[in-house]
Amino acid sequence: MNDAASEHTDPHRQTASRGTPGGRRPDGDRSASWLPPWPPQWPEITDSVSHALADGSWGRYHGRLAEQLRIRIGELGGCPSCRLLCSGSAGIELALRSVGISAGDKVLLCGYDYPGNFRAVELLGGRPVLGDAASDSYSLDASAVQACPADVKAVIVSHLYGVGAAVASIREQCDRRGFALIEDACQVPGMIIDGRPAGSWGNAAVFSFGGSKPLTAGNGGAVLTADPVIESRWNRWLDRPSDALPMSELQAAALLPQLDRLDACNRLRAESVQQILAAVPWTRTASALPSADRTSTLYKWAWQSDRRDDLITQLSEAGLPVGTGYRSMHRSSDRRCDKLGPLQRCQALDQQLCVLDHSALLSTGPQRDRVVEILNAFAA
Numbered sequence: 578m579n580d581a582a583s584e585h586t587d588p589h590r591q592t593a594s595r596g597t598p599g600g601r602r603p604d605g606d607r608s609a610s611w612l613p614p615w616p617p618q619w620p621e622i623t624d625s626v627s628h629a630l631a632d633g634s635w636g637r638y639h640g641r642l643a644e645q646l647r648i649r650i651g652e653l654g655g656c657p658s659c660r661l662l663c664s665g666s667a668g669i670e671l672a673l674r675s676v677g678i679s680a681g682d683k684v685l686l687c688g689y690d691y692p693g694n695f696r697a698v699e700l701l702g703g704r705p706v707l708g709d710a711a712s713d714s715y716s717l718d719a720s721a722v723q724a725c726p727a728d729v730k731a732v733i734v735s736h737l738y739g740v741g742a743a744v745a746s747i748r749e750q751c752d753r754r755g756f757a758l759i760e761d762a763c764q765v766p767g768m769i770i771d772g773r774p775a776g777s778w779g780n781a782a783v784f785s786f787g788g789s790k791p792l793t794a795g796n797g798g799a800v801l802t803a804d805p806v807i808e809s810r811w812n813r814w815l816d817r818p819s820d821a822l823p824m825s826e827l828q829a830a831a832l833l834p835q836l837d838r839l840d841a842c843n844r845l846r847a848e849s850v851q852q853i854l855a856a857v858p859w860t861r862t863a864s865a866l867p868s869a870d871r872t873s874t875l876y877k878w879a880w881q882s883d884r885r886d887d888l889i890t891q892l893s894e895a896g897l898p899v900g901t902g903y904r905s906m907h908r909s910s911d912r913r914c915d916k917l918g919p920l921q922r923c924q925a926l927d928q929q930l931c932v933l934d935h936s937a938l939l940s941t942g943p944q945r946d947r948v949v950e951i952l953n954a955f956a957a
Contacts, residue, residue: 611896611944611947612896612897612898612936612937612939612940612944613936613939613940613944614936615789615793615934615935615936615939616789616793616795617835617838619834619835619838621834621837622830622831622834622835624834625642625830625831625833625834626827626830626831628830629642629826629827629830630827634826634830635825635826635827635830636826637826638819638820638823639820640826640829642826642829642830642833643661643824643825643826643829645829645833646661646824646829646832646833646836647659647660647661647799649833649836650766650784650799650801651801653766653767653774653776653836653839654762654766654774654775654776654777654782654784654799654801655773655774655776655777656776656777656782656801656802656803657803658801658802658803658804658805658807658808659799659800659801660799660800660801660808660811660812660815661797661798661799661823661824661829662797662798662799662800662822662823662824663796663797663798663822663823663824664785664787664796664797664798665761665763665783665784665785665786665787665797665798666693666697666785666798667798667822668763668783668784668785668798668799668800669693669694669697669733669759669761669783670697670700670701671781671800671811671814671815671822672759672779672780672781672782672783672800673697673698673701673703673731673733673759674701674810674814675781675800675802675807675810675811676730676731676757676759676780676781676807677730677731677757678698678701678703678730678731679701679702679703680701680702680703681702681703681704682701682702682703682704682730682731683703683704683705683706683726683728683729683730683915684698684703684704684705684706684729684730684731684732684733685706685707685708685717685721685722685725685729685731685732685733685756686698686705686706686707686708686717686732686733686734686735687707687708687709687710687716687717687718687721687733687734687735687923688707688708688709688710688905688906688907688916688920688923689710689715689902689903689905689906689907689920689922689923689926689927690717690733690735690737690761690903690906691735691761691763691903692903692904692906694733694735694761695906695909695914698733699913703730704914704915705906705909705913705914705915706725706726706729706914706915706916706917707906707907707909707914707915707916707917707920707923708721708722708724708725708917708920709721709917709918709920709921709922709923710920710922710923710926711742711743711922712922713740713865714737714740714741714742714743714865715737715738715740715865715879715902715926715930716734716735716736716737716740716741716742716743717732717733717734717735717742717747718743718922719742719743719746719747719750721917722747722750722751722754722756723750723754724917725917726915727754729754729756730756730757731756731757731758731759732747732751732756732757732758732759733759733761734747734758734759734760734761734779735761735763735764736760736761736762736764736765736768736770736775737764737877737879738764738865738866738875738876738877738878738879738932739764739765739768739846739850739866739869739873739874739875739876739877739878740865740866740879741765741768741770741771741775742770743771744760744770744771744778745771745772745778747778748778748779757780757781758778758779758780759779759780759781759782759783760775760776760778760779760781760782760783761782761783762775762776762782762783762784763783763784763785763790763798764785764790764791764874764876764877765791765874765876766784766790766791766792766839766874767791767839767840767843767872767874768843768872768873768874769872775874776801777801777803779802780802780804780807781800781801781802781804781807782800782801782802783798783799783800783801784798784799784801785797785798786798786799786824786828786832789876789934789935789936790876791839791842791843791874791875791876791935792832792835792836792839793831793832793835794824794828794829794831794832795828796828797824797828797832798824799824839874840871842939843871843872843873843874843875844871845938845939845941846869846873846874846875846935846938846939847869847870847871847873847875849937849938849939849940849945849948850866850868850869850873850875850878850938851868851869852945852949853948853949853952854867854868856949856953857949857952857953857956858956859952859955859956860880860952863880863881863882864878864879864880864881865879866878866879875935875938876935877932877933877934877935878932878933878935878938879902879930879931879932879933880930880931880932880933881925881926881929881930881931882929882931883929885901885928885929885930885931888931888955889901889931891954891955892931892933892951892952892955895951895954896951897933897937897948897951897952898933898934898936898937899931899932899933899934900931900932900934901930901931901932902926902927902930902931902932903926903927903930904927905920905923905924905926905927906923907919907920907923907924907927908927
């Protein structure tokens with residue numbers, strides 16, 4: 578490989594700066610200076626953004642970079658139609674609207690999920706119906722789709738922490754029962770799930786480019802579909818004539834170079850997981866992720882622990898970027914939602930889940946060895 582090519586495939590090639598003073602991440606999470614910084618400080622991102630500033634494209638309503646990104650994100654998600662947006666949260670709301678969700682409609686989703694999905698249903702006047710998480714993932718159990726009431730109109734399924742939902746089975750159940758499927762692929766761009774790209778299973782799907790996501794512009798998102806009727810609704814609602822929920826040209830400039838390194842970053846994260854699983858016995862039973870391969874996209878790696886608070890305290894003090902998972906919506910009042918049973922798995926995830934940020938999984942060599950050492954010390 579020549580030097581020019583290697584600049585665009587080595588996930589660790591950074592600019593001179595290694596992060597913000599004191600080892601604190603821009604999004605407020607604690608991290609150690611010895612870990613790869615995220616958001617990434619890659620020279621091609623700097624070059625791409627600088628070029629957009631220099632040629633004036635950053636100030637246009639419609640620019641070539643956003644169009645390039647739209648096409649590439651559609652290809653990444655295996656969908657012919659893609660619309661760039663200001664956020665993934667806006668994408669979930671738009672996707673729900675486009676499959677006909679309105680006041681009084683019921684939407685099934687996992688009790689353990691990104692809370693914004695629950696709120697998007699409420700915002701449209703719908704009623705969330707909560708199902709339990711599967712025992713082998715952090716996502717909606719496919720049996721909930723089979724067991725839910727017939728008056729459910731749509732299902733939201735999320736792929737969380739590098740473990741895909743049983744989306745082929747969920748898709749089959751939705752087709753059989755006449756439910757629309759919204760696929761939340763915000764955490765897993767580029768991941769292959771049940772033989773197809775994440776984002777290609779739903780009637781509509783959503784990606785996010787916010788915060789510390791594997792593809793990040795600080796904010797931003799995309800909705801994808803293979804249904805021209807849904808696409809036409811998006812265009813009718815958003816083109817006024819300027820885009821009502823746009824992504825900027827500068828955001829697109831920052832994202833395009835990251836797509837070139839996504840596969841390489843996924844390989845590194847998968848290699849880290851394999852090394853940790855081999856060297857740190859407690860992680861094998863604490864995680865629903867038994868392994869990882871180059872098609873896995875790990876935004877966070879999740880573990881369950883009865884000693885979660887101790888685990889987070891010890892790992893944080895050692896410099897690893899860890900935190901709790903989502904606050905499960907099983908706690909919500911019955912006035913706000915219906916529940917399919919006690920949601921015991923959701924309760925356990927709410928109380929026990931600890932997540933490690935993917936930046937730690939981008940470590941190599943002595944960095945990765947140090948991560949392993951810190952994780953082993955917890956079990957000692």
